[in-house]
Amino acid sequence: QVQLVESGGGFVQAGGSLRLSCAASGGTFSSYAMGWFRQVPGKEREFAAAISWNGGSTYYADSVKGRFTISRDNAKNTVYLQMNSLKPEDTAVYYCAASTRGLRIRKDEFGYWGQGTQVTVSS
Numbered sequence: 001q002v003q004l005v006e007s008g009g010g011f012v013q014a015g016g017s018l019r020l021s022c023a024a025s026g027g028t029f030s031s032y033a034m035g036w037f038r039q040v041p042g043k044e045r046e047f048a049a050a051i052s053w054n055g056g057s058t059y060y061a062d063s064v065k066g067r068f069t070i071s072r073d074n075a076k077n078t079v080y081l082q083m084n085s086l087k088p089e090d091t092a093v094y095y096c097a098a099s100t101r102g103l104r105i106r107k108d109e110f111g112y113w114g115q116g117t118q119v120t121v122s123s
Helices: none
Strands: 003-007 010-013 018-025 033-039 046-051 058-060 068-073 078-083 092-099 117-122
Touching: 003 092, 018 033, 018 092, 018 117, 033 068, 033 078, 046 068, 046 078, 058 068, 078 092
Parallel strands: 010 117
Antiparallel strands: 003 018, 018 078, 033 046, 033 092, 046 058, 068 078, 092 117
């Protein structure tokens, strides 16, 4: 059973940057594709970014493309989400997730989830 713990969320002004981290334990991190999702109250959790097991492939939602970068360091069992040019509409709880089935973008295709970290972007 893999455990995922997000960190790095916080408060930032519009146009600023944050880097989220997700530390994995209890599994073979290098075998998992990883993703980042975000959710606001009353709305469904939505896809933001994903990365293949070896970092060779990435995929981004149109809403974050060009501003967010997903990366991973398998030696540290950690996946990152660098968020630049943040907008108020990026405000959400951000979750990392792991998939044993390759790079995915649907939330129901990820079997493991972290507890989330809050990102608040003010105008």
